[in-house]
Amino acid sequence: MKKFSVIVSGIALLASSMSAFAAGDKAKIAGRLQDAGTVISQIMSAPDKGIPGEILAGASCVVVIPSFKKGAFIVGAQYGQGAATCRTPRGWSAPVLVQLEGGSFGFQAGGQATDLVLIAMNDQGLQAMLKNKFKIGADAAASAGPVGRNAQAGTDWKLNAEFLTYSRSKGLFAGIDLDGTVLSQNQDDTRTLYGDNVPFETILKGQHPTPPEGEPFVRTVAKYFVRAKESH
Template identity: 75%
Template sequence: MKRIAVLLCGLAVIGGSVSARAQDDKAKIDERLVAAGQVVDEIMATPDKGIPSGILAGASCVVVIPSYKKGAFVVGAQYGQGVATCRTASGKWSAPVCVQLAGGSFGFQIGGQATDLVLVAMNQQGLQQMLKNKFKLGADAAAAAGPVGRNAQAGTDWKLNAEFLSYSRSKGLFAGINLDGTVLSQNQDDTRALYGADVPFAQILSGKQVTPDDARPFVRTVAKYFVVAKNR
């Protein structure tokens, strides 16, 4: 009986530890969702420096990575956690999934920065890349710096070649950000924590998954700005 009691006590401790860890993970994801919504709000707060309306209307998916970390001393390293949503067949925005962006770079560079990063998928090829387990920017999918400003005239290069347009807001001293060679991948553990079960990314991004209450503000923020004009 004593051994059974000890075993049950041990299982209870383990169960409590797992539950607490799951709650911590969920809290971190909720914070990330709030931060991602704030990034979009702040980028669009100044229309003359925001994302042009034509790009807002044509976006297939939006990826937001708050405080994307990049540092370098001869060898560079990049890493960030974020969330993504895609426009569904009905025109609405899907429930979000959790993603991560990681990579490295070589060169004579010294510095460090934290950057709020927004990636906009501009066509079906970009959408299809989002449904994969992971893909490399610059190799599997072309990425280009997106034009800014309410009346900015976007060039033809991104229309012809870029599956993703990138927008960043630096908080540090590191000059610029280069996404070539970085890998965008699914964060399945965090997505599981958000939904409480293993839900396929394709099911979520196609609009077949109900948006969790905690994620609704982020999706509403994206929907507020990434709108297709009525006369389109």
């Protein structure tokens, strides 16, 4: 009986440790989602340095990868984590947790933190997003996005680009070439946030409720990425 009691106690301790570990992971994910929303807010609050209204109005999906630090990357590789949401008939979807890896982003040398924003602009970009993994420039065309809320977005992206890509470093916000990078679902973090490995497509199509940890990010995207009918 004593041996059985020890075993039960051990199992209970292990379960408690696993629960605490999961809670810690969820807190980190919540922080990342908060950071992603902050990136959007700060970009859009800069005088005439935000994303043009035509792009805000037409965006199908938004991906934010906050605070890359080049100095922390393995030699020859770069990696970052963030969140994505897509426009649905019922508003913006719950966030999916994503990772972006590979390629050379042309970051400044050293440990400079860089934020990345990717915007899907048409149905082809949306369809690429609904896959759980795709390569920018190969599976989906991308162009460096124009900057300035009152700027004309131009026509090149309308004809050729599924995605518009941006970076922000030391307060400078500009388009960037992300060809060769791979965007994919972070399945481990998805499982932690949602309690199950919910498919990428299910979340981005708005078929899963937004968890509390993701609500601030989704609200921030919805605030800025409006259809802006008055601008057309």
